[in-house]
Amino acid sequence: MQQMLTVSGVHTFYGNIEALRGVDLEVHAGEIVSLIGANGAGKSTLLMTICGDPGAARGQVVFDGTDITKARTHDIICSGIAQSPEGRRIFPRMTIMENLQMGATTADPKFFAEDLEKVFSLFPILEQRQGQRGGTLSGGEQQMLAIGRALMSRPRLLLLDEPSLGLAPMVVKQIFNVIKEINAEEKVTVFLVEQNAFHALRLAHRGYVMINGKITLTGTGQELLANPEVRAAYLEGGH
Amino acid sequence: MSTTGASMSDTAARPLDLPAVVKECGLTALVMFALAVGMVAFYTEDVPGGLEIATRFGAVVAVTLLGFFGRLAIVLLREGRPFPVLVVALPFTVLMLVALLSLNFFDAETAETLKNYLPVGDVVVNWIVVIMAGVFTLRAFWALRHTGASAKTVVDREKAMDNFAARVQRASRFIGPLLLGIAVVFPLLAFFPDSPFVPKVDRRLLDIAILVVTYVMLGWGLNIVVGLAGLLDLGYVAFYAVGAYSYALLATHYDLGFWVCLPFAGLMAATAGIILGFPVLRLRGDYLAIVTLGFGEMIRVILLNWYEFTNGPDGISGIPRPTFFGLPFSRSASDGGETFHGFFGLTYSPIDRIIFMYYVILALALITNLFTLRIRKLPIGRAWEALREDEIACRSLGMNPRNTKLTAFSIGAMFGGFAGSFFATRQGFISPESFTFVESAVILAVVVLGGFGSQIGVVLAAIILIGLPEFFRELQQYRMLAFGAAMVLIMIWRPSGLLAHREPTIRLWRERDGGPPEKTQAAEESA
Ligand SMILES: Nc1ncnc2c1ncn2[C@@H]1O[C@H](COP(=O)(O)OP(=O)(O)OP(=O)(O)O)[C@@H](O)[C@H]1O
Ligand SMILES: [Mg+2]
Numbered sequence: 085m086q087q088m089l090t091v092s093g094v095h096t097f098y099g100n101i102e103a104l105r106g107v108d109l110e111v112h113a114g115e116i117v118s119l120i121g122a123n124g125a126g127k128s129t130l131l132m133t134i135c136g137d138p139g140a141a142r143g144q145v146v147f148d149g150t151d152i153t154k155a156r157t158h159d160i161i162c163s164g165i166a167q168s169p170e171g172r173r174i175f176p177r178m179t180i181m182e183n184l185q186m187g188a189t190t191a192d193p194k195f196f197a198e199d200l201e202k203v204f205s206l207f208p209i210l211e212q213r214q215g216q217r218g219g220t221l222s223g224g225e226q227q228m229l230a231i232g233r234a235l236m237s238r239p240r241l242l243l244l245d246e247p248s249l250g251l252a253p254m255v256v257k258q259i260f261n262v263i264k265e266i267n268a269e270e271k272v273t274v275f276l277v278e279q280n281a282f283h284a285l286r287l288a289h290r291g292y293v294m295i296n297g298k299i300t301l302t303g304t305g306q307e308l309l310a311n312p313e314v315r316a317a318y319l320e321g322g323h
Numbered sequence: 324m325s326t327t328g329a330s331m332s333d334t335a336a337r338p339l340d341l342p343a344v345v346k347e348c349g350l351t352a353l354v355m356f357a358l359a360v361g362m363v364a365f366y367t368e369d370v371p372g373g374l375e376i377a378t379r380f381g382a383v384v385a386v387t388l389l390g391f392f393g394r395l396a397i398v399l400l401r402e403g404r405p406f407p408v409l410v411v412a413l414p415f416t417v418l419m420l421v422a423l424l425s426l427n428f429f430d431a432e433t434a435e436t437l438k439n440y441l442p443v444g445d446v447v448v449n450w451i452v453v454i455m456a457g458v459f460t461l462r463a464f465w466a467l468r469h470t471g472a473s474a475k476t477v478v479d480r481e482k483a484m485d486n487f488a489a490r491v492q493r494a495s496r497f498i499g500p501l502l503l504g505i506a507v508v509f510p511l512l513a514f515f516p517d518s519p520f521v522p523k524v525d526r527r528l529l530d531i532a533i534l535v536v537t538y539v540m541l542g543w544g545l546n547i548v549v550g551l552a553g554l555l556d557l558g559y560v561a562f563y564a565v566g567a568y569s570y571a572l573l574a575t576h577y578d579l580g581f582w583v584c585l586p587f588a589g590l591m592a593a594t595a596g597i598i599l600g601f602p603v604l605r606l607r608g609d610y611l612a613i614v615t616l617g618f619g620e621m622i623r624v625i626l627l628n629w630y631e632f633t634n635g636p637d638g639i640s641g642i643p644r645p646t647f648f649g650l651p652f653s654r655s656a657s658d659g660g661e662t663f664h665g666f667f668g669l670t671y672s673p674i675d676r677i678i679f680m681y682y683v684i685l686a687l688a689l690i691t692n693l694f695t696l697r698i699r700k701l702p703i704g705r706a707w708e709a710l711r712e713d714e715i716a717c718r719s720l721g722m723n724p725r726n727t728k729l730t731a732f733s734i735g736a737m738f739g740g741f742a743g744s745f746f747a748t749r750q751g752f753i754s755p756e757s758f759t760f761v762e763s764a765v766i767l768a769v770v771v772l773g774g775f776g777s778q779i780g781v782v783l784a785a786i787i788l789i790g791l792p793e794f795f796r797e798l799q800q801y802r803m804l805a806f807g808a809a810m811v812l813i814m815i816w817r818p819s820g821l822l823a824h825r826e827p828t829i830r831l832w833r834e835r836d837g838g839p840p841e842k843t844q845a846a847e848e849s850a
Contacts, residue, residue, distance in 0.1 A: 135718075135719065137718065156723075157718050157719075157721070158718070158721045158722060158723045160721075161719070161720065161721025162721050166719075166720075167719045168719075169715060169716065169719045173713050173715060173716035173719070174713075174716070175708075175709050175712040175713055175716065176712060177708075177712055178705075178708065178709065178712065182705060185702070185705060186705060186706070186709045186717075186720055187720055189702070189706065189720050189721055189722050190720070190721035233720070234719075234720075237720065237721060
């Protein structure tokens with residue numbers, strides 16, 4: 085299978101704190117890959133390091149055959165990676181429409197109408213509420229907007245940081261279904277960070293487990309779901 | 324006293340916690356006392372042969388007592404006992420009003436002695452006291468009439484004000500052109516000085532208008548930086564100065580006219596914006612504010628000390644006035660050429676030039692406004708707003724925050740530069756003294772009080788903060804007091820600015836509906 089993203093031996097520091105201690109992982113084109121791990125394991129840091137901020141102190145990040153370890157954030161985004169950051173971070177005072185327009189910052193304007201339609205068909209609620217301000221949306225709607233906004237840049241690789249954060253089980257299901265749809269229909273590769281290990285692993289083709297800034301386990305989603313260690317640490321307590 | 328009040332007004336009123344009330348009022352009185360000792364108690368008096376320190380402890384006592392009773396009134400109103408407030412405040416107001424008004428009927432000498440019996444030594448301060456007492460009376464009266472109806476909460480009030488702001492913004496489609504019409508027509512009234520039908524427009528009013536419009540332009544320019552891009556710039560006056568000096572130096576050294584220099588001045592200011600912005604724009608919030616403040620001062624100090632270039636504290640004089648397509652507004656053209664009134668066969672009138680100046684700054688201001696309105700709808704303008712909302716999100720969307728900020732900073736600077744060259748040509752003389760930090764603060768106040776990002780709000784704030792104080796110059800030292808009071812009141816009632824309300828850049832509902840965005844769907848279905 086074709087490599088889309090390869091992370092090898094990446095170390096990232098916040099001052100003296102070593103948040104990533106040699107991370108190796110790869111994402112193939114067309115896959116959904118989930119990364120699970122406890123709070124503070126370094127999952128968000130990994131996503132941010134892929135986008136170059138904070139940059140990796142050592143190691144290498146290769147996207148589509150290009151070394152992007154030292155590239156600047158906006159160049160990385162322009163090259164086809166989109167990130168929906170932790171906590172959604174939509175623009176609260178701007179309307180849904182304006183938020184989506186912001187998402188298309190790096191995209192060719194001629195695709196705007198087409199992309200908009202795609203996002204609206206994935207999340208019909210966004211179309212109905214397009215004049216509403218982001219800050220007044222419910223948490224689930226905000227999450228849909230965050231994903232929709234990320235999609236507006238026509239990414240080949242979509243990075244999602246905890247899309248289920250703080251959402252009701254029904255909404256979580258809905259969001260995960262859309263992620264599946266994005267992957268299947270739009271052919272977007274998805275790399276997903278989640279606390280909700282059960283859903284994330286069920287959805288994913290493959291998964292990784294991170295502990296203290298290191299990848300400790302990997303396998304297909306099914307394998308990890310069946311793994312006793314994973315069950316003990318991430319599934320049984322919560323379900 | 325308080326029991327009758329309770330039974331009269333509000334049966335559900337809690338029993339008064341007397342020690343707590345006394346403590347609260349005493350604390351206020353103490354603060355007032357501490358402030359008054361520092362600011363009121365001593366003053367200098369001109370005596371033959373120098374200054375002498377005089378005291379007015381009576382005023383300190385009066386201020387302290389006013390603090391105590393004012394607070395008491397607030398507490399009683401808050402606790403639902405308006406009756407005693409009314410009983411005290413109403414006679415007090417009436418008495419004071421009668422006393423103050425009657426002063427006018429006596430001859431100067433009697434009035435002077437009578438003034439000694441007023442609670443505070445100064446007539447204007449007495450008026451302030453009366454107004455305060457009057458407000459308490461009205462509030463107490465109001466509370467008595469509306470027992471039971473709970474007061475609006477702060478949130479309710481905020482919401483009501485926000486709705487009002489939104490309505491004003493929506494109405495700005497009408498208010499804007501209306502204001503514009505007034506702004507365009509009113510100086511022409513100066514041509515009918517003796518007509519009984521038109522309001523009197525004289526040179527003084529025009530000068531104030533020019534000043535107000537200058538600040539409106541500065542406010543709109545700074546609004547791009549602060550309101551749209553969210554970069555707190557405390558040194559905006561630096562670009563104003565760069566524009567002014569660019570024009571002044573070019574004009575006096577190379578004999579260039581205003582219109583030729585204007586683009587240059589803007590360009591210089593924009594360049595200064597980029598040079599200053601480049602190192603500092605990586606900072607955020609408070610840190611950016613401090614550094615821009617420093618840069619503003621640096622420019623002033625450079626202007627002050629680079630004597631060979633800027634003529635230091637002596638400033639630059641003899642800056643040429645703008646011409647009307649080459650026609651000067653002077654009585655006679657210096658080089659034997661044509662003058663404005665000569666060319667059009669008018670009689671010479673000095674007010675022509677003032678009116679022309681007014682239109683120049685009005686046009687410059689309108690260009691600033693149109694530019695801002697237009698660019699807000701373009702990707703770059705939206706990017707500025709997004710940057711203000713969430714920088715990290717912007718980075719995750721592939722925006723280059725540094726360049727985006729730099730454009731906002733330098734474009735804002737450019738408009739500051741335009742305004743600066745206008746300032747230079749209007750004054751005919753500039754010196755570093757005109758570009759102090761206070762200037763930056765006033766411009767920022769115009770933007771903040773107007774409500775970040777609101778164009779009409781800036782006009783409103785400029786009229787209130789610049790126009791009214793100029794107009795009431797007679798009140799002299801109380802101008803600043805009024806300025807401060809206005810600021811405090813706005814901070815209490817409207818902490819996010821007079822008209823803080825962001826209009827979406829795209830209208831999704833049809834104009835005819837004029838409804839809020841929530842109606843979108845209905846509008847679409849009916850379409
Ligand atoms: N800006 C920062 N400065 C210093 N330390 C940081 C910073 N951001 C994260 N860290 C530290 O790096 C470590 C990894 O944080 P990270 O946010 O990547 O965790 P995470 O796996 O995403 O956790 P969660 O599931 O709670 O989101 C933590 O110990 C955290 O305290
Ligand atoms: Mg995280």
